[in-house]
Amino acid sequence: xxxxxxxxxxxxxxxxxxxxxxxxxxxxxxxxxxxxxxxxxxxxxxxxxxxxxxxxxxxxxxxxxxxxxxxxxxxxxxxxxxxxxxxxxxxxxxxxxxxxxxxxxxxxxxxxxxxxxxxxxxxxxxxxxxxxxxxxxxxxxxxxxxxxxxxxxxxxxxxxxxxxxxxxxxxxxxxxxxxxxxxxxxxxxxxxxxxxxxxxxxxxxxxxxxxxxxxxxxxxxxxxxxxxxxxxxxxxxxxxxxxxxxxxxxxxxxxxxxxxxxxxxx
Amino acid sequence: xxxxxxxxxxxxxxxxxxxxxxxxxxxxxxxxxxxxxxxxxxxxxxxxxxxxxxxxxxxxxxxxxxxxxxxxxxxxxxxxxxxxxxxxxxxxxxxxxxxxxxxxxxxxxxxxxxxxxxxxxxxxxxxxxxxxxxxxxxxxxxxxxxxxxxxxxxxxxxxxxxxxxxxxxxxxxxxxxxxxxxxxxxxxxxxxxxxxxxxxxxxxxxxxxxxxxxxxxxxxxxxxxxxxxxxxxxxxxxxxxxxxxxxxxxxxxxxxxxxxxxxxxxxxxxxxxxxxxxxxxxxxxxxxxxxxxxxxxxxxxxxxxxxxxxxxxxxxxxxxxxxxxxxxxxxxxxxxxxxxxxxxxxxxxxxxxxxxxxxxxxxxxxxxxxxxxxxxxxxxxxxxxxxxxxxxxxxxxxxxxxxxxxxxxxx
Numbered sequence: 001x002x003x004x005x006x007x008x009x010x011x012x013x014x015x016x017x018x019x020x021x022x023x024x025x026x027x028x029x030x031x032x033x034x035x036x037x038x039x040x041x042x043x044x045x046x047x048x049x050x051x052x053x054x055x056x057x058x059x060x061x062x063x064x065x066x067x068x069x070x071x072x073x074x075x076x077x078x079x080x081x082x083x084x085x086x087x088x089x090x091x092x093x094x095x096x097x098x099x100x101x102x103x104x105x106x107x108x109x110x111x112x113x114x115x116x117x118x119x120x121x122x123x124x125x126x127x128x129x130x131x132x133x134x135x136x137x138x139x140x141x142x143x144x145x146x147x148x149x150x151x152x153x154x155x156x157x158x159x160x161x162x163x164x165x166x167x168x169x170x171x172x173x174x175x176x177x178x179x180x181x182x183x184x185x186x187x188x189x190x191x192x193x194x195x196x197x198x199x200x201x202x203x204x205x206x207x208x209x210x211x212x213x214x215x216x217x218x219x220x221x222x223x224x225x226x227x228x229x230x231x232x233x234x235x236x237x238x239x240x241x242x243x244x245x246x247x248x249x250x251x252x253x254x255x256x257x258x259x260x261x262x263x264x265x266x
Numbered sequence: 267x268x269x270x271x272x273x274x275x276x277x278x279x280x281x282x283x284x285x286x287x288x289x290x291x292x293x294x295x296x297x298x299x300x301x302x303x304x305x306x307x308x309x310x311x312x313x314x315x316x317x318x319x320x321x322x323x324x325x326x327x328x329x330x331x332x333x334x335x336x337x338x339x340x341x342x343x344x345x346x347x348x349x350x351x352x353x354x355x356x357x358x359x360x361x362x363x364x365x366x367x368x369x370x371x372x373x374x375x376x377x378x379x380x381x382x383x384x385x386x387x388x389x390x391x392x393x394x395x396x397x398x399x400x401x402x403x404x405x406x407x408x409x410x411x412x413x414x415x416x417x418x419x420x421x422x423x424x425x426x427x428x429x430x431x432x433x434x435x436x437x438x439x440x441x442x443x444x445x446x447x448x449x450x451x452x453x454x455x456x457x458x459x460x461x462x463x464x465x466x467x468x469x470x471x472x473x474x475x476x477x478x479x480x481x482x483x484x485x486x487x488x489x490x491x492x493x494x495x496x497x498x499x500x501x502x503x504x505x506x507x508x509x510x511x512x513x514x515x516x517x518x519x520x521x522x523x524x525x526x527x528x529x530x531x532x533x534x535x536x537x538x539x540x541x542x543x544x545x546x547x548x549x550x551x552x553x554x555x556x557x558x559x560x561x562x563x564x565x566x567x568x569x570x571x572x573x574x575x576x577x578x579x580x581x582x583x584x585x586x587x588x589x590x591x592x593x594x595x596x597x598x599x600x601x602x603x604x605x606x607x608x609x610x611x612x613x614x615x616x617x618x619x620x621x622x623x624x625x626x627x628x629x630x631x632x633x634x635x636x637x638x639x640x641x642x643x644x645x646x647x648x649x650x651x652x653x654x655x656x657x658x659x660x661x662x663x664x665x666x667x668x669x670x671x672x673x674x675x676x677x
Contacts, residue, residue, distance in 0.1 A: 054575065058295065058456070065439060107560060108559060108570070108574035131293060132295070135292065153295070154296060158300065177296065180458065182456050
């Protein structure tokens with residue numbers, strides 16, 4: 001199956017650097033503003049993760065929770081999220097979009113209807129935090145039929161046997177959680193240890209792209225640049241929160257942050 | 267969907283942990299897959315291990331205090347003039363509520379797995395209080411997650427938790443009640459599952475937690491069965507077991523041993539929290555037909571909006587103030603083994619007034635929901651019907667609310 005996510009990785013590889021993935025919450029702090037933010041960071045990021053806010057997130061730290069609550073409070077709905085993606089992907093310079101969220105949102109929308117809509121508006125990949133393997137087997141197949149990647153999460157607690165099985169059933173991109181933490185935790189493991197875990201995963205199937213996420217900030221991103229891709233989420237969400245607090249423009253601040261992140265891995 | 271006979275309900279889930287093919291499961295982040303699997307292996311082994319069961323029973327007997335009383339509420343029965351009203355006084359248990367059973371078992375499991383810290387959630391504060399007691403008993407460090415709103419309204423239990431040396435972590439997100447406390451506790455476990463064991467305070471959460479809790483609270487019905495036979499010579503021909511249902515741990519435990527009896531003989535009535543009389547919010551997903559959704563790792567009937575956001579609940583009883591319900595109860599509802607209804611805040615308060623007026627029993631606001639429905643229905647039954655209400659908590663913790671709503675003379 002063809003997927004623009006592959007092209008994004010190819011491009012980064014050609015430039016001898018990891019792909020930069022950003023995470024922002026759809027509707028943070030409003031429907032329009034989150035679209036403007038996506039447009040503003042497109043220039044620097046390779047793949048954009050867009051969070052579907054949920055009010056009982058069991059894997060998100062305080063930064064992403066704050067963003068999600070803000071978005072929900074401002075009335076963001078599933079249809080608005082699809083609207084954001086549709087508007088964004090119409091841009092000529094748009095980057096692949098991955099929707100990331102919790103399964104109940106998809107379950108309530110209806111798996112089939114959700115995937116059809118994703119296809120229609122131009123979503124390239126999905127991360128469903130609380131739908132692990134093997135529970136996600138049938139959903140993975142449904143995604144494949146729509147040429148949408150279901151990105152599997154791999155954790156330091158995932159056993160070798162499980163890694164093999166998950167990677168076998170996975171599409172061309174997987175997501176390695178750097179450490180035992182919710183999103184945005186302090187990096188409590190050395191980058192060297194993270195890279196050594198990463199390489200073990202990479203070895204199982206070198207053809208599949210593996211990105212690293214959780215706890216990556218401006219400070220730590222450089223030390224992980226050997227990976228296929230790196231995800232920064234909480235640091236960006238925090239930037240939005242801080243900008244709002246200081247009555248500054250979140251769009252320029254976030255764009256500047258992503259630009260800095262990009263420069264660190266060139 | 268069918269309930270099987272001769273197999274414990276906790277063991278009737280399928281390979282992926284779904285009861286009736288659709289309730290429960292393990293909707294958890296990848297990081298928790300391994301610790302959950304480890305816990306499953308340990309629990310499946312130990313629940314068949316005679317030595318472990320003997321150890322559990324020893325602690326239940328000498329420390330929790332078994333059996334809790336089974337008493338006839340003579341005055342109330344006379345006043346109502348219908349069925350015989352009895353109560354299983356589970357609040358006799360050490361700490362004052364049924365939560366002690368699950369807490370004890372989780373600490374025993376944590377010890378076996380070599381974990382030094384245990385974390386848990388709490389709503390009414392009982393689960394937290396009991397976990398802190400058990401943790402102290404077994405020499406484990408303990409962290410209790412509790413919504414800021416619940417900390418405010420259940421101070422006696424908060425004080426008890428702290429006195430037991432546990433740390434109380436206030437949760438300010440969302441509605442600041444049980445639902446957010448459980449989320450925060452799960453998040454803490456995600457980040458610390460290598461050193462820390464988690465105790466989910468009710469028959470909710472990923473499948474293994476539902477099973478462990480149900481297995482633990484079943485002590486209640488094991489005792490009751492013996493007590494009924496002692497009292498009546500056999501299980502009564504018409505037995506009705508009333509229990510409040512929040513997450514569903516006390517009710518499941520109160521019913522489990524009677525599961526295989528025909529429901530015409532042993533009927534189960536679960537009473538959910540209907541919330542304030544005029545409010546649209548409630549904590550009664552089974553009574554009011556909430557849709558199936560995913561909350562805290564399990565598929566269940568849950569209060570949510572059309573988008574899938576979990577809705578805030580409202581109930582006078584912190585222990586029932588939860589938007590979801592145990593997958594076990596979803597299963598019992600859909601197989602029609604149990605019947606569910608709701609009582610409002612005001613009705614629970616009325617039941618409190620009535621019970622305390624006639625009896626030397628002070629049920630907390632949670633079981634008062636069950637008392638209300640039991641009393642209402644008992645009026646229409648004859649004296650050969652045995653109504654038993656699980657008085658699963660003591661009103662000491664509700665002092666503040668009772669004074670505010672009923673005045674000082676009721677406290």
